[in-house]
Amino acid sequence: MINYNTKKTEDARSLNGLIYCEVRLEGADHMSKKKIIITVLFISIMFIFGLICYKSVEKKSMSTNTTSTKFKSSIDKVGFLKKYLTFYSDILDTEYIIIYRDNSKGLIKGPSDWDMRVAMKVNKASINKWTKGLDKVDDKVIDLNWWNKVPIDNENWKLSSKPEFYKKKGERVYLVVYDQEGIILKMVTTYGDYPKNQ
16 A cells, blocks of 8 residues: 655655755856856956067067177177167267166056267268258257266277267257267267256
8 A cells, every 4th residue: 555645755855855956056057157257267367468468578678778888899889879879871980878768668658768878980971961950059058078978088089179069959969079080979868857957
């Protein structure tokens, strides 16, 4: 003889057990989906961050604080200078101090800053190419002491003729020309406190 009450109880237990299992499985599925979403988001963020970092270092920074005495030959000195200064003719020899802060790299980019004090030997016939577009000024505008730390205190850079002074309008570009020696002193700067009398 079948006890229907017992049968109903067993069926109810089986049903409750099935519902419990389904709830557990559904909860497990929900947790798995959540973990997958978090993992995907994390990987995406790391990928984007890595891409930004790669783009930041893709091109080598131009930042430097270099004196020409670092190089042994005139060829090496001229080669390094060409990275930072526009040439209007061939340069036979040069001495300089170049300070350049490359602010175009990294997550926060901005305009770069520089201060370049350069002495150059050029062919006398090409001097006019360097002064083109500059205004002739008097010696009160330019201070020769700006080049005091440039290593030109030797016979190779002996200066005896009277110099001429030039400035580019609206910019901190200064030129001192020793025509007889074929020597040009040039300063290009973005620093607001140089020169102090401008």
